[in-house]
Structure formats: structure tokens, C-alpha cells
Amino acid sequence: MEGARSAATERPLGGALAATAGPRGAVPDEAPASEEMRAFGGVAVARRRFPPGEYVAPPASAGHLVTLHLNGPVPGTWQPAQGRARGYVEARGDVIVVPAGTGCRQAPHAESEDLSVLVPDGFLRRVAGEAGADPDRLEVLHRFCARDEQAERIMLSFLPEIETGGLGGELYAEGLANAFAVHLLRHHSSLGERARRGIARGPAEGSGLSAHALKAATDYVGDNLAGGLSLVELAAQANLSPYHFSRLFKRSTGVSPHQYVVRERVRKAEELLRGGLPVAAVAREVGFADQGHLSRHTKRLLGATPGEILAEGKAERAGGGEAAGGGA
Known part of the structure; x- marks a missing residue:
């Protein structure tokens, strides 16, 4: 041959x-x-x-x-x-x-x-x-x-x-x-x-993470959004293997660890954008690779680009200042 x-x-x-x-x-x-x-x-x-x-x-x-x-x-x-x-x-x-x-x-x-x-x-x-x-x-x-x-x-x-x-x-x-x-x-x-x-069945039907383990994992996410956040790190917070952690986390929250982290990053990004932090700085602060990555997820989950959210926040702050001035 x-x-x-x-x-x-x-x-x-x-x-x-x-x-x-x-x-x-x-x-x-x-x-x-x-x-x-x-x-x-x-x-x-x-x-x-x-x-x-x-x-x-x-x-x-x-x-x-x-x-x-x-x-x-x-x-x-x-x-x-x-x-x-x-x-x-x-x-x-x-x-x-x-x-x-x-x-x-x-x-x-x-x-x-x-x-x-x-x-x-x-x-x-x-x-x-x-x-x-x-x-x-x-x-x-x-x-x-x-x-x-x-x-x-x-x-x-x-x-x-x-x-x-x-x-x-x-x-x-x-x-x-x-x-x-x-x-x-x-x-x-x-x-x-x-x-x-x-292997197909996994943990007992209906079971999920304990309240303590779930809080430890979600608190770790909230404290480390700017970092890489690996599955091994999250599983360690619950003292579980990555395999079991992934399955139990999804049963507890309804989403995978990755989906949860993305949602938390978008939630924090919206908060920072409405507070006036520039888009590039927000992307770094919440752990997205770049502005394009941030934009893709805000459009998907919030229906708006980071620039639009930033502008909305600016308008809200200006409106609040005018209201405060008018009442003085």
C-alpha cells in the first residue's frame, strides 16, 4: 500500500x-x-x-x-x-x-x-x-x-x-x-x-449541592470574576471532584458552572457600566477576554451592547442629578 x-x-x-x-x-x-x-x-x-x-x-x-x-x-x-x-x-x-x-x-x-x-x-x-x-x-x-x-x-x-x-x-x-x-x-x-x-445515572436523582457547598462555590465566583476560574478550583470549594461538582451544581442552580459564571460576569459588568466605568476596564474587571467578548454576552443576555448600557447609565445619573437640583 x-x-x-x-x-x-x-x-x-x-x-x-x-x-x-x-x-x-x-x-x-x-x-x-x-x-x-x-x-x-x-x-x-x-x-x-x-x-x-x-x-x-x-x-x-x-x-x-x-x-x-x-x-x-x-x-x-x-x-x-x-x-x-x-x-x-x-x-x-x-x-x-x-x-x-x-x-x-x-x-x-x-x-x-x-x-x-x-x-x-x-x-x-x-x-x-x-x-x-x-x-x-x-x-x-x-x-x-x-x-x-x-x-x-x-x-x-x-x-x-x-x-x-x-x-x-x-x-x-x-x-x-x-x-x-x-x-x-x-x-x-x-x-x-x-x-x-x-456513569449515566450519576448522583442520586433530585440531589444537589448542600447549601454550604453551593454558597462556598458561588462566593468564590463572586470574589474571583476577573480571574480564569477553572472547574477544578470551583469543585475544590465544595470538596468534590470536577465530574460530580458539575452535575450537582447544575441540579442546584439549573445551569452549568460555565453558564453561571458568564451570567455573573454580565451582571457585574452591567453594574459597573451603569456606574460609568469605561467598557475596556469593565471587560478586564469581570474577566472577559476583550470588549468584543463582553459585547457578545451583554447583547445575548441583556439585549444591549456595553456602549448602550454605559450611555443609559450616564443618562440615569444625569437625570438623577437634575431631579436633585430641582428639588433644592
Whole structure:
């Protein structure tokens, strides 16, 4: 199975997991650097395009690689590290799961575009342990051209993070990474049925954070809006694992930790804007990446831009001053 690009120079995946590789890890020289892996919340993600040719991926010892096919039907040849080559037609939305420690050869016959998520084995085992499963019994299962709509939805949620350089923030990225790891455990691992039901069910139905734990977490958010606010930090306030904290917090508040933090940042931003603080300073004060990030969320939650809120506050203060002067 010698293709026109079988001699292409292999290049390690970028990001925090640069020493690992997965399917199509042999990236052609002409592939743009922006397509390298980038770390997000405990996993590494890349959107990559591959011209027709053969790509050889050595066994990846550090992580399980999941790819989502993004463009139209692409025929080709696939050969696992230990197995015979076979033809395939990869359709849009098809998912491939390659467990850690396995390699492959893949030869698309037309340009192929994929979204890849590399899940470190240690991260997946940690999430399994937090969810009540036995990490020592965990084995990720190989999948090829499978349909998995939930995995597709989660993976596509990483795309805006790639395009904006993680604009959603660390807390959002961690939530996505944990959700994806749990999905991989539920649907693409060898965990027994009993353990799988436990992961799916989670904490007892109707339970939530204790009043003390909820107050500790929300007080921490209020005191640290300008900072990064990671899921690990919030979970520590409640003495829980990130996995259990996320589930119990949502049961207590009706929103995810990330959604709660965004709402609190917008609430505080509105207060500061109405008080006359400049937009750029408000964005920094409440932890948004920039004015555009702040504007996107105020328009979504309040129906107004920061400039409009600032102007409204100025008018309100002027009106209040005139009323006070008139009554003097």
C-alpha cells in the first residue's frame, strides 16, 4: 500500500501533547501550522485537511484519538496496526475511535477534512474514577466510520474554541472535555453494563449541592470574576471532584458552572457600566477576554451592547442629578 505521499515527513502533533500521534499523524509539509493540536480543558483538538495520499500514524501511547469527518463522502483505504487493509467510504459525521497504543495507515482518495480530539489516557481514567467506575478495568474500544450524534455535537462545540483561541475560557473548555470523556466511557469503552449505568445515572436523582457547598462555590465566583476560574478550583470549594461538582451544581442552580459564571460576569459588568466605568476596564474587571467578548454576552443576555448600557447609565445619573437640583 505505497501511496504518492507515503514518504511525507512526519511531524508531531502540536499543543501540550506534542509527543503523541494518532490517525493521520503524518501531516504533509503543506499542511498549515494552524491545524496542529491545541490543548483545551484536558484534551487536545485540531481541525485538519488532508490531500489524497497515504498517512502513517505510529502507535499513540499517551492518548485515545477520536476523529469526526467534516466534509462529503471520501473513499479510501484503512489498515490498523494489526490487521488487513480494507476499503471504506467516510461520510460526513462519521466517527473513528483509535485507542491508545494502536496505530494505522489511512489513504483517502480525495481531500479529507476532520476534527480530531486526543483524550489523554490518564485524564480518561481520572474521570472514570470520579464517576465511580474502576479505571483498571477500562479499555477504549476501536470504532471505524461509526455514527454517534452526541459525540458529533460535543466535538463540534470545540470548533469555535479553535477558531477564537479559546475565547470561551478555561471553565468552558474543561466542561466540554469532561463531557466528552464521560461520553467516551459510556459508549466506546469496555466498562461493564453496571458501571456504565452508574456513569449515566450519576448522583442520586433530585440531589444537589448542600447549601454550604453551593454558597462556598458561588462566593468564590463572586470574589474571583476577573480571574480564569477553572472547574477544578470551583469543585475544590465544595470538596468534590470536577465530574460530580458539575452535575450537582447544575441540579442546584439549573445551569452549568460555565453558564453561571458568564451570567455573573454580565451582571457585574452591567453594574459597573451603569456606574460609568469605561467598557475596556469593565471587560478586564469581570474577566472577559476583550470588549468584543463582553459585547457578545451583554447583547445575548441583556439585549444591549456595553456602549448602550454605559450611555443609559450616564443618562440615569444625569437625570438623577437634575431631579436633585430641582428639588433644592
